[in-house]
Amino acid sequence: MVDNLTKVFGTQRAVDQLSFTVEPGSVTGFLGPNGAGKTTTLRMLLGLVRPTSGVATINGQTYESLSHPLQTVGAALEASSFHPAHTGRQHLRIYCAAAGLPARRADEMLDLVGLTDAAKKKTKGYSMGMRQRLGLAGTLLGDPRVLILDEPANGLDPEGIRWLRGFFRHLAGEGRTVLVSSHQLAEVQEVADRAVILNRGKLVRAGTLDELSAGSATAVVRGPNLGPLQQALAGAGMSGTAEADGSLRVHADELNRIGHLAFVNNVELYELSLERFDLEQLFFTLTEGEHRGANLDAPGMVHGGPPRGPMLPPSGQNQQNPQNQPYGSVQR
Template sequence: MGGTVPSQPDRPQIVVDRLTKRFGGFTAVDDLSFTVDPGRITGFLGPNGAGKTTTLRMLLGLIRPTSGTATIGGVPYAAIAQPQRVVGSALEATGFHPGRSGRNHLRVLADTAGVTSRRVDEMLDLVGIPAAANKRAGGYSMGMRQRLGLAAAMLGDPQVLILDEPANGLDPEGIRWLRGFLRHLSSEGRTILVSSHMLQEVEQTVDDVLIIANGSLVKQGPMSDLHGEATSLVRSSDPARLAAALQEAGVASSPAGEDALTALTGDLRRIGDVALTAHVALYELRAQGADLEQLFFELTESPENANRNLGEAS
């Protein structure tokens, strides 16, 4: 993206290994390990106080771990010679001088990153705020601040992007834009880690999910694998007859209301063929599975993962 920045190290991976952070007697992050692969968008989820922001700050060298390591491309952030050209980050939408224009804010950062003013204008266009570039950033809406933060993160054309709640303050159009923006970046092979509490949006955006509670990992995997066993909801004129026909065809089912069944298959065509053969009219037929919100609460509200840190800073 943009022709003014040299190429980056090839497809760096984020590796967190037994990372722990204690503040006095409070353990914010507890023996946490995970990886984030290039070319994929990874959602980083957890209740308030779970340790997400603390983990990201250790990953970016802003606070020192009590123990364990966090590396990007095999080295700690502090050891990267030109970090802005390898890692782009946006941990909050307030990291700017309120009296400085958006363009001048980016120009200051461009000087530290060793990139040109042309790159500044490219990024303002990329995130969709060129018309506000000369206005004071202190007057920006929350959504515009988020876009300015993304522009700053992308100045060095990094191969790794680490974002904390990037959709906060965005309207529906802005959220849709962000989804496409991140998808485009991941298609270029970049490594993207996104912390968010917007579960429905995460479900539509990410490839992989990390869920933590009390600073510890409780689930990691591809989004496609977290939905559980495929099932289908079927509403029909004669659910009992349909259930018998499905059973004869080797498909188990269970009642799901007065006129509905849950069939233990995601093969809608197979269900339709069985219903046709059994001469049962269908009113509704759709695939279903456990959504991310359901999984999130099942995991984080279980007795062993109940949030001990609620009310503490994450």
């Protein structure tokens, strides 16, 4: 949970009275343009940056107060913090030793993320995608209930991104809290249950994707003469806007009603389709189009909240593993 979190660097207010929570059993996308405050927030949550005011907690405690942090929260803020002379297995076993975990967890997590064949390979020879998977393996060593991941899809090829999508759903299906900072908005829309959008250090929107998409569906209508239909729509309380290309956009998702009005008014149609919610479009609308097309990797943050008892997997969320890529149970 983040409560009125603020961080000031000199005269710059990087995070400004930020408050929100991230729910267990869900994947939450953490979004914002460069300089929005995402990374600063994540670092405050993990005790790497001290807040100017406010508090960031995980299960009701600050990160510094956690008696077993690796078993409570798994975090990966970058994919390059590996000793180049260590193998993937050695890297994970060092973390196991530091946290008092059995060494076998290293091999179990390498298998989980599909790196068993690269276990004895030095990390300096790992591709960016392999580094991302090794970082994920490290976050899961202690079987944490909260995962904080910063740009985990960077460097992954299309197959890797598809695997990652299923992996996130798998983790959420186990009742874990997954916070993902990402600039790949289309991918976030595919996998996330919720989104938190920041701009200039402030929260501009948060909620489930269904909540964010409410009222955003638009019907696209094309035909040789749409004037009578536009009048009929207005009479039915449905607003329609004529576009320069001759099409009509109707702010409603009731295609059956629109089709019926066209039929009873003898209006010929070439097209009647529905444009669904677009997270990218919403993002640029809320952030005033700043840094359009830029890499959106700035300040961010995650959840916690008071302990809630057993976290049970929501029904229907555990997707099948694509491309036979391994991910079994994370639990010990």
